[in-house]
Amino acid sequence: MKTQKPYYITTEKMSVGYDGKPLIEEVDIKLRKGEILTLLGPNGAGKSTILKSIARQLSLIGGTVRLDGEDMRTLTGAELSKKMAVVMTKRLRGELMTCEDVVATGRYPYTGRFGVLRAEDHAAVQNAMELVQVAEIGDSLFDRISDGQRQRVMLARAICQEPEILILDEPTSYLDVRHKLEFLSILQKLCRERALTVILSLHELELAEKISDRILCVNGRAVDRIGTPEEVMTAGYITELYCIRMGSYDEGSSDMELAAPEGVPQVFVIAGAGSGRKAYRRLQRAGIPFVTGILYENDLDYPVAKVLAAEVIAECPFEPVSQEKIQAAKKQLEKCNRVICCRENFGSLETYQRELLEYAEQLGKQIEKPESPEQQRGC
Amino acid sequence: MQQRRKIRYLIAFVLMTAGILVLLLCNIGIGTVKIPLTEILTTGRTKEGMNARILWEIRFPRTLATGILGGALALAGYLLQTFFHNPIAGPFVLGISSGAKMVVALVMVFLLGNTIRVSSGLLILAAFLGAMLSMGFVLLMARKVDSMSMLVVSGVMIGYICSAITELVVTFAEDADIVNLHNWSRGSFSGMTWDNVKVMSIVVAVTFLMVILLAKPLEAYQLGETYAQNLGVNIRTLRILLVVLSSVLSACIVAFAGPISFVGIAVPQLIRKLFGTTKPLLMIPACFLGGSVFCLFCDLLARTWMAPTELGISTVTAIFGAPVVLWIMVSKSRRERG
Structure with missing residues (x-):
């Protein structure tokens, strides 16, 4: 068996909070070098409080934080500044500072009495800016750049500090999808190549699951779960953690859906092989309750159908569709006045679908066909 | 870019130093008695005659x-x-100036x-106490109000x-000895002695360093x-040092020249625009030079504009x-709005 590296940062029975009042107690984090820990939880659950406490911006109410085996309280500010860098939600004041000036402030722990940059500091600033691709805006004023650029400049600043651990509070919140992906990719690269340890909070669940080695969930009272993404993101957990009352989140596919339309089903959707999702969402937007089937439970359409449809007629994967299910589907179809068939062709084993469509025609139902068949063709 | 900035800083420093030299000569030479440049240069050696006395006992110390x-x-x-x-x-x-003024007036x-x-030393001490007193109040207010303008209003x-307390004291102490007090309490650079200059040089030099x-x-x-904290700065110590140092500087000014308005706000803002940076290592000497230029210019006007009456x-x-302050506020609110 491969010998495991020792933990780089550990918190033991850490309690955090404001003014001596604990908000979250018994936080036990163990993280090795090069690992990423993501904090998840609803707004105000205490993610920032935990991050600030680890970064020593808030004093601990109880417990200890060890960095590389040393109690963090014994480190001086100067020692800590060479080990830990932060990117916080609070905007950095950068009046009249160019982006390069802002990045250069990361060299503070390494410069002399008057903070004058030496050649090697300039080189470190350049390297950091190139790494996060902001070298070309080095001369622009920090106040005048976009949020996406600003976050990357802040990351360059933190990299310049040559930390071993990086603390980021919701670094991707104001970024568009491209910049979110780029930002997290750079973080991942740093972890792999420089064995940087990262603790961050995110609101993007789907990204958290993908980037994190470990996830810690807080719910405002305590640490609810901590573990690998597979251990934490079990079915139904996100709904519970965030107390979702309207709409849904699917841990398997990271799909988010708005609340299903309520009432008696009016439409029957014949779907399958991922062809039905667009129709389901269109009906949801129009507020029309619907029934769909017959789907295998491992169909791409199934997770969406399950949360949006009034009823899904589904069959166990890799089993022939039973007569019972076909009859149930026909019964539902009779009650609906519209039928939407999302499929252009059916596969040779999909006799049950063909049977349903023919039944609908027999009943004289209004049948709508897909608008762009090339996208929704069966095999 | 780096190169261009360095040239800008250099030009700005050269301009200000030149401004100081010119204004020093003007302040020394111009007044109710005009003293030509040649005489200023020779009197340094002779120290004789009416003009030399004006220069050595009045103009030199006042200008410095x-x-x-x-x-x-x-x-x-x-x-x-x-x-x-x-x-x-x-x-x-x-x-802070007014607090210093109040305690100085009471002591005087x-x-x-x-x-x-x-003595000069005692005056500075009194002014420092007053400055710290006001600073204490301002800090208390700063904890209660978080808006910039509310802090300034308080x-x-x-x-x-x-000022009201000072006025009260001055009014009831109307006496031949403290006629000067009235003048001083409105702010003036007049009546400086070499002794004053010596004390203020030491205090200001040490604080500046x-x-x-x-x-x-x-x-x-x-x-x-x-x-700042993440970079290893001890915030508490720094804040205390900032409060003490700014109070010492304010106290020194009030002890010798009384409260002087607007220089403290306007000059750093103008210097920031001139240099296009907020780097303290540049701003500290630049603000000092800028303040000197500004006050030398204003004092020259105060003495000569409505002469023989001194403003x-x-x-x-x-x-x-004041226009500079208005301009800052307008440009700031415009920037915040869009």
């Missing part, structure tokens, strides 16, 4: 004091602006009433209270406390300084 105190005033303003992260902070608007009236000689109110040594932590502090120095500094 104006330069030193002007620089100190701008520097105090810069420190307070940095401390409060507030572009319109300054010793005058925050009531008490001591003069008992015919005790008032500072102005503290200033009014202190300490401020220069704080340039690096100040740079980090400007980013905001979160980031209060604050009258002149307000004319040039």
Whole structure:
């Protein structure tokens, strides 16, 4: 068996909070070098409080934080500044500072009495800016750049500090999808190549699951779960953690859906092989309750159908569709006045679908066909 | 870019140094008695005659004091602006000057009433106590109000209270000895002695050096406390040092020249625009030079504009300084809106 590296940062029975009042107690984090820990939880659950406490911006109410085996309280500010860098939600004041000036402030722990940059500091600033691709805006004023650029400049600043651990509070919140992906990719690269340890909070669940080695969930009272993404993101957990009352989140596919339309089903959707999702969402937007089937439970359409449809007629994967299910589907179809068939062709084993469509025609139902068949063709 | 910036800084420093030299000569040469440049240069050696006495006993000390105190005033303003992260902070608007003035007036009236000689050192000490007193109030207010303008309003109110008390003291102590007090309490560079200049040079020089040594932590502090702390700055110590140093500077000015308005706000702002940076290592000496230039210019006007009547120095500094403050506020609100 491969010998495991020792933990780089550990918190033991850490309690955090404001003014001596604990908000979250018994936080036990163990993280090795090069690992990423993501904090998840609803707004105000205490993610920032935990991050600030680890970064020593808030004093601990109880417990200890060890960095590389040393109690963090014994480190001086100067020692800590060479080990830990932060990117916080609070905007950095950068009046009249160019982006390069802002990045250069990361060299503070390494410069002399008057903070004058030496050649090697300039080189470190350049390297950091190139790494996060902001070298070309080095001369622009920090106040005048976009949020996406600003976050990357802040990351360059933190990299310049040559930390071993990086603390980021919701670094991707104001970024568009491209910049979110780029930002997290750079973080991942740093972890792999420089064995940087990262603790961050995110609101993007789907990204958290993908980037994190470990996830810690807080719910405002305590640490609810901590573990690998597979251990934490079990079915139904996100709904519970965030107390979702309207709409849904699917841990398997990271799909988010708005609340299903309520009432008696009016439409029957014949779907399958991922062809039905667009129709389901269109009906949801129009507020029309619907029934769909017959789907295998491992169909791409199934997770969406399950949360949006009034009823899904589904069959166990890799089993022939039973007569019972076909009859149930026909019964539902009779009650609906519209039928939407999302499929252009059916596969040779999909006799049950063909049977349903023919039944609908027999009943004289209004049948709508897909608008762009090339996208929704069966095999 | 780096190169262009360095050239800009160099030009700015050269301009200000040249400005100081020219204004020093003007301040020394121009007045009710005009003394030509050649005589100024020769009198340094002879020290004889009427003009030489005017130069040595009145103009030289006054001009030097104006330069030193002007620089100190701008520097105090810069420190307070940095401390409060507030572009319109300054010793005058925050009531620190008025607090210093009040305690100095009380001490002077008490001591003069008992015919005790008032030394420069004692005046500075009294002014420092007053400055710290006002600063204490401002800090208390700063914890309660988080808006920039409310902080300034509370500072102005503290200033009014202190001024009212000072006026009360001065009115009831109307006496031949303290006629000067009235003049002083409105702010003036007149009546400086070599002894004054010596004391203020030492105090200002020491404070200036300490401020220069704080340039690096100040740079980090400007980013905001979160980031400064992460960079290893001891925020508490730095804040205490900032309060003490800015109070010492304000106290020194008030002890010798009384409260002077607007220099503390306007000069650092103008210097920032001139240099296009907020780097403390540049801003500290630049604000000092800028304050000197500004005050030498204003004092020259105060003495010569309505001659033989001398204007209060604050009258002149307000004319040039207040528009700058208005411009800062307008441009700031415009920037915040869009």
